[in-house]
Amino acid sequence: MYDLRVVVDEIRGFCDLPMHVGDYFEVSGGRITIPDGRHMCLWALQSILPMLPAKERNIVEDNDWLSDTVRVACPDPNGMVIFRIERVGEPAGEGRKEHDGRTGRDACSGRGPRPRMLVNEKLCAGCRACELICSFTHERKFSDLLSRIHVDKVDEDGIDRPLVCRQCGNARCVEACPNGVLSRDPETRCVVVDETLCSGCGACADACPFGAVAFHPETGVPLICDLCGGDPECIKRCPTGAISYGLAGAIGEARGHGAGCASGKSAEPVPSGTAK
Amino acid sequence: MGFFGYAGRILDVDLGAGGGAGRALIEALDAGDAMQYVGGRGLNVARLVREIDLDVDPLSPENVLIIGTGPLDGTLFPGAARVNFTSKSPQTGILGDSNAGGFFGPELKFAGYDQVIIRGRADRLSYLFISDDGAEVLPAGDLAGLDVWETQEAMLARHGRRAQVACVGPSAERAVRFSGIFCNLVRAAARTGMGAVMASKGLKAIVVRGTKPLEVAHPDEFLDLIRALDGRILNHPEYRIRVALGTTRLVSALNAAGCLATRHFQTGRFEHADEVSGERLAARLRVKGKACFSCTIPCSRFFEVKSGPYAGLKSEGPEFEGLAAFTSRVGASDLEAGLATLDICNRAGMDAISTAECVSFAMECFERGIISREEADGLDLTWGNIGAVQTLVRKIAAREGFGDMLADGVREAARKIGRGSDDLAMHVKGLEIFMADPRGIKGYALGNAVASRGGDHLRSEPSFEFTQDAEAAVRRFGAREAAFRLEQKGKGRVVKHFEELCALADSLDACKNTIVNMEVLPFDDAAAMLGAATGFDFDGAEVQAACERIVNLERCFITALGVRRADDTLPRRFRVEPMPAGCGSTSGSTVALDEMLDEYYEARGWDVGTGVPTASTLRRLGLDEWASRLAERGVPIVDR
DSSP states (O other): OOEEEEEEEEEOSOOSSOOOTTOEEEEETTEEEOOTTOOOOHHHHHHHTTHHHHHTSOOOOTTOGGGTOOEEEOSOTTTOEEEEEEEESSOOSTHHHHOOSSSOOOTTGGGOOOOEEEEOGGGOOOOOHHHHHHHHHHHSSBOGGGOSOEEEEEGGGTEEEEEOOOOOTTOHHHHHOTTOOEEEOTTTOOEEEOTTTOOOOOHHHHHOTTOOOEEOTTTOOEEOOOGGGTSOHHHHHOSSSSEEEEOTTOTTOOOSOOTTOOOOOOOOOOOOSSOO | OOOSSSOOEEEEEETTTGGGTOEEEEEEOOHHHHHHHOSHHHHHHHHHHHHSOTTOOTTSTTSOEEEEOOTTTTSSSTTOOOEEEEEEOTTTSSEEEEEEOSSHHHHHHHTTOSEEEEESOOSSSEEEEEETTEEEEEEOGGGTTOOHHHHHHHHHHHHOTTSEEEEOOHHHHTTOTTBOEEETTTEEEOGGGHHHHHHHTTEEEEEEOOOOOBOOSOHHHHHHHHHHHHHHHHTSTTHHHHHHHGGGGHHHHHHHHTOBOBTTTTBSOOTTGGGGSHHHHHHHTEEEEEOOTTOSOOOEEEEEOOSSTTTTOEEEOOOHHHHHHTTGGGTOOOHHHHHHHHHHHHHHTBOHHHHHHHHHHHHHHHHTTSSOTTTTTTOOOOTTOHHHHHHHHHHHHHTOTHHHHHTTOHHHHHHHHOTTGGGGOOEETTEEOOSBOGGGOHHHHHHHHHOTTSSOSTTTOOGGGGSOOHHHHHHHHSOGGGGSTTOOTTHHHHHHHHHHHHHHHHHHTOOHIIIIISOOOOHHHHHHHHHHHHOOOOOHHHHHHHHHHHHHHHHHHHHHTTOOGGGSOOOHHHHHSOOOTTSGGGTTOOOOHHHHHHHHHHHHTBOTTTOOBOHHHHHHTTOTHHHHHHHHTTOOOOOO
16 A cells, blocks of 8 residues: 655635645555644545545556546635645555555455454453453463553543554554564464564564554563464453454444353343342 | 462561661562461451551551552452552541552552552652562652542653552541542542551552563463353343442432432432432443453443533542432432532542541531531531532541531541530441441441441441342341341341451452352352462361451451440441331331341350450461450450
């Protein structure tokens, strides 16, 4: 995938927001970044949006207008601000290595979507049981520092955010590693670490957009979720369903049952018949 | 020796040593002590009675504050998340002991400590930073007067968000005698004034970050036992309701039973209970469930008020006690206002039970003309006037005006006010009782009367009396009445048993919801779990004996300080005034303590006349030295 920069190329009308020629924002993966102190017109953005995922990717359809189109206009008939979409640098992500230059598909997708680690932080009760079972399963010890999943907590806002490898389609960590230490398991698509080659440089952790890579306190190698071979223990221990393992889109089912329960319905408040 | 389950180390901090720099020593945990007292509350009281002169002034540097965790804290054991703070109480003058959930206890284990002893007094406001390598006493002048939330925020900004903080609010700095120690903002070791002790040592906060992995002795066996326990919890009939409502369900449940503390125990049914119930809270304000460390029952909640005068109020909590504190107990029907009042109380760092008692006591005194509006600083303390309640809570925290009168607890307030108000002071041994009326729950009534830290339900939690399971009552406690809340027969034995289960929970520093109320860990299972975790060879009888030893040692401590049978009592109202009409089957009921006390002392092996443990009981539990220690203090010891 390519990173993009969207620049104000020309203003033919009058923009009272105002946008100025040279104003820009950048797109990297699913993220839009606007430079500090600058702004972006809501109306123009919504007209540009459909172009962005397309321009991030190689477009190989014959005779399609998308591959050659780089300019988009804002929808305001009085404004006529025209934006230019540029591709920045080389394509990023491990996908480029597997890219066949024709289909734009990565090597595994032919076998259909794979289950992934899915997170719904709105359900997370913050108990950190996932950290404990992860550490115990992999190291036979209890320690958040030995866990491949971490719950980021902000007590005052009630935020509990599980940080875990999501098996990104285009994994930045794999691409970022200078030593080729990271690869993908052909079956589960989890990121596999070749500990013998790792220099502990931290590039993978810096590249991860989910903050999901930590390092072993003694060996210094990255601790990346291995999906426990396809049946993650943390999922089985989670009492709320905040983390689940499945196809994207199946996210979000609360479960009132806890550890060891594969599924269940949301626990709705019910009138209590007996006191404790 | 190397330890499993236990961290194996005790941290001993003298704040006053080294010319104000403080001194921290690390000693090894004694395995014999661990087997005798398990951990947490048990190990804490065992250490307390060795460390202090029993007559020490609780707010002097010579008192010690002991922080204890249990052998399962930091493991997968559901709810082994707690931490006990133990000292001599400045509120009651007897045993001070209180525990909190959240994440502080496990973090202490990860730093490698089962127990921390804090002695002396820092020469300026300080905080303690505990790490794998020991402890540092650091200046905290900039934290003076900050509330609990501000203090935690400042500490995490300095030490990172993975650190855990236990701190006191401004009320403790002003020596409010029911100020607590707060972890994770609202998880309070609230009872018996442990916050006042901490503040008296010049300590504003304790921050801990630990990075040492914790190991259990037999990992496979331990995991099998945890999975079996998971099954007992998940399949428990109460599981779903506990996840949905936690303890907040008790507002409507106790109201239905006719024993919800309403307008300072004037009656047991609150006409607005539905408006302030746990169900209403869940339906209107609950954002999501919350859990303590490693727990499989997310029974807590995060709520947010999105509109109205309290829009923007958000917090974890409340539990039942906090929910009923500034609603039914003070006769107020506005849920959001009640939560806002609790928030004031929490941020100031005070015990919600004691604060609500002091306020509602003042309101009843006001209603009866015992205190005038002028004496109450002009506040209109009419039932339900939540604005006045909020003002009074703030005044207590600041020890300002009439608030100062209440800031030493309700026993002291009644003593200062006089005019017969002591009959209205709802405490036992100086500790205020919670939001359930003892007249409707006779086992809890007895539990409150005999609890080692004063009037408190969490020393026994005999919820068995709600089961109505007559067959189990006969089998377990020798009387079918034991399973019925309004009956008294058998309750002495029920309370004894559940006191020991509570001692187990508090010494593992795990949650009573599972161990005591849901009874998912009988002593045999506890022994197996402890064996797998620690490698020690426990059997169920030994674990129960350890719990009995803890209860008896605490009793020795408080009898040495003068507690006798006559002190194992309840406020006059519950003994003398029948529950008014309109409270269902609870109407007309009073508590007749004497027969329950006789049965309880018999079951305990304590002298029925005095309530003092007999010499033979002390010998049986390996507490021989206390027979002479008590005798030296003039405590009548019977040997039979």
